[in-house]
Amino acid sequence: MSNCNNVNHEEYAEIFKALANPNRLKIFSRLATCCKPGTVDVFNPQTSACIGELGDELDIVASTVSHHIKELRRVGLIRTRRQGKNIECWVDPQIVDDLRDFFSF
């Protein structure tokens, strides 16, 4: 269960680049967190959010949030689906496990 360097560094560098911007990191944390009031499970669907919500919470305009979401999605950190007028965003539990493993040398 340890990394031991059998890892695609290019791919992980891309992932870390996605987490290297404070706003994107906040978005990711916001979507992954288990501490939001009203949530019980780690990856409770309740922790999902849409572009507008995220923009309001972080005080960024929608176009910028959209851009960040695209980037997080590109590297596989989050998933999205349209739900009516909104785009629902959530974190893929698998990637969090992978990242924890990355740091198990």
Added chain:
Amino acid sequence: MSNCNNVNHEEYAEIFKALANPNRLKIFSRLATCCKPGTVDVFNPQTSACIGELGDELDIVASTVSHHIKELRRVGLIRTRRQGKNIECWVDPQIVDDLRDFFSF
């Protein structure tokens, strides 16, 4: 032992930025890995390396390695000390634990 968002996002964004470059990520992995032949412990001092070694292994000129090392050091991912003509570089075990915790939501 879980992150739960009580975290300085600015600080971690800086750390991830340092890991966002393939060459820096390789340097970090190289220094942190437990799989190098001849090493037994996770953070065995044998896994340390100097600028020249790292440059040879990754085929980058010394000035670039030096620059990357400076950056990794700045954000606390590695430590260094001068040993004669060489600069010895190694990974601080604590930061690896911190990073694993970061992904324990």
Added chain:
DNA sequence: TTTATAATTCGATATATGTCGAATTGTAAT
């Protein structure tokens, strides 16, 4: 003291990024 080796700093350049506002597209409600 001179020479050799390792690392750092400096200057230059090309490339990428974050952010915004305006215009556009997609979806639902009236």
Added chain:
DNA sequence: ATTACAATTCGACATATATCGAATTATAAA
């Protein structure tokens, strides 16, 4: 069909970054 709301795309700008080679500095050996 019109209106309203949400998200995306586009264009622009300013800022940051990765990399190299040349020049410099630090340390050790002859």
